[in-house]
Amino acid sequence: MKKNLLIFAIVLISLISFSEVYVILYHRFNDDRYPSTSTSTEDIEMHLNYFKDNNYKMLTPEEFQDYIDKKTDIEKGVLITIDDGYKTTKYAYDLFKKYNIPFMLFINTDNVGYPDYLTWEQLSQMNKDDIVTLGSHSAKHDNFVYMLKTKGKEFTLKFFEDDLKKSIKTFQDNIKFTPKHYAYPYGYYTTGMDKILEENGISYAFSMDYGPFIPEYSKYYIPREPLTEDWAYKPHLNYVMNRKALKVKDIYPEEIPIDEEFKISASVDLNFHNPILYISQEGIIPNYVKDDNIYSKDSYKIKKDNNKIALFLRDENNIEHVKYWLLRPIKELN
Structure with missing residues (x-):
């Protein structure tokens, strides 16, 4: 990589x-x-x-x-x-x-x-x-x-x-x-x-x-x-x-240097299925699951200032759980 x-x-x-x-x-x-x-x-x-x-x-x-x-x-x-x-x-x-x-x-x-x-x-x-x-x-x-x-x-x-x-x-x-x-x-x-x-x-x-x-x-x-x-x-x-709240921890990083390329990777509970990854600038993005992890298939660069990332999962009762967060482009990391 x-x-x-x-x-x-x-x-x-x-x-x-x-x-x-x-x-x-x-x-x-x-x-x-x-x-x-x-x-x-x-x-x-x-x-x-x-x-x-x-x-x-x-x-x-x-x-x-x-x-x-x-x-x-x-x-x-x-x-x-x-x-x-x-x-x-x-x-x-x-x-x-x-x-x-x-x-x-x-x-x-x-x-x-x-x-x-x-x-x-x-x-x-x-x-x-x-x-x-x-x-x-x-x-x-x-x-x-x-x-x-x-x-x-x-x-x-x-x-x-x-x-x-x-x-x-x-x-x-x-x-x-x-x-x-x-x-x-x-x-x-x-x-x-x-x-x-x-x-x-x-x-x-x-x-x-x-x-x-x-x-x-x-x-x-x-x-x-x-x-x-x-x-x-x-x-x-x-x-x-x-829909329900999706519990998350260790989201990092949340601030992206303007020209950096990034992927999304997530470790998820196996009780959930049908994972969907979303970024405002792209919409729903292709993903795959391997070893309890979800990955975006492609890499991206920031193309708009207002970018939200979201992860949607469904539980055993087919109820949707969701977590959104704001992705921030930043001039420099301090």
């Missing part, structure tokens, strides 16, 4: 989990201008009825924290999150208030008060409501993956920390509130951000990797299921709510 061939060696311990939480992600509401990030309140009503009919527990952030800390076990839990704080959030707020549904609202503070966004006065009023928990979505809503690619990791982590502190201070200055939760802009993250979040009082943070969450995952890279546009419809909802 060539020296410059970067092999993803992922040791996966794949066990059925009886306890998972599905974190739902919304952005805009009833906004035909941006259909790819909008969800109708009619569809949200359908989502809420689905959760009720299928005996899902609607979680508060505090209950979710207890679940993360393994203080309680939740077999069928749902946590609702909203990113950005657009003006149309008021439609979802009215609906969730009607049914007393708790939700988390993540705000990129530099945009508050702009024509398409909520104002600080509105956020202050919402913050007084028990069903609403505000969180930071950064200050500038910058693209950390592009920053890693063009500026490198040291610069990106310094920018991230300064931006986080600015966002927290802006909350404090405007509504005398200190956020304890974070959602990455565009869902983009890298290793080291978890430590910065923890040092600045953030209890847990959300990515935009897909799939359900289990406590074995990092609490600073929590996956979410976006329910927007076509994904807001019942067939997709039913699909994502009936």
Whole structure:
């Protein structure tokens, strides 16, 4: 094998989990201008009825924290999150208030008060409501993956920390509130951000990797299921709510030098079958299994900034288990 061939060696311990939480992600509401990030309140009503009919527990952030800390076990839990704080959030707020549904609202503070966004006065009023928990979505809503690619990791982590502190201070200055939760802009993250979040009082943070969450995952890279546009419809909802989390460990490396060639390799539990490997830039890629390991047949180079890798496996009951993670192109490794 060539020296410059970067092999993803992922040791996966794949066990059925009886306890998972599905974190739902919304952005805009009833906004035909941006259909790819909008969800109708009619569809949200359908989502809420689905959760009720299928005996899902609607979680508060505090209950979710207890679940993360393994203080309680939740077999069928749902946590609702909203990113950005657009003006149309008021439609979802009215609906969730009607049914007393708790939700988390993540705000990129530099945009508050702009024509398409909520104002600080509105956020202050919402913050007084028990069903609403505000969180930071950064200050500038910058693209950390592009920053890693063009500026490198040291610069990106310094920018991230300064931006986080600015966002927290802006909350404090405007509504005398200190956020304890974070959602990455565009869902983009890298290793080291978890430590910065923890040092600045953030209890847990959300990515935009897909799939359900289990406590074995990092609490600073929590996956979410976006329910927007076509994904807001019942067939997709039913699909994502009936797949399980795939337990993984020793995923490495997660950051790829821009010009490096790589393969994917994974060790999997034999109780699973029908392995599928996926990379955003290629789609489903050919794979083969040998000696309890799954390999991609081909090598690849990074061709796009936003790349997710996913492994799908089916258990003995033909239930799908999935794990997504973000593949980051990086200018230099420190």
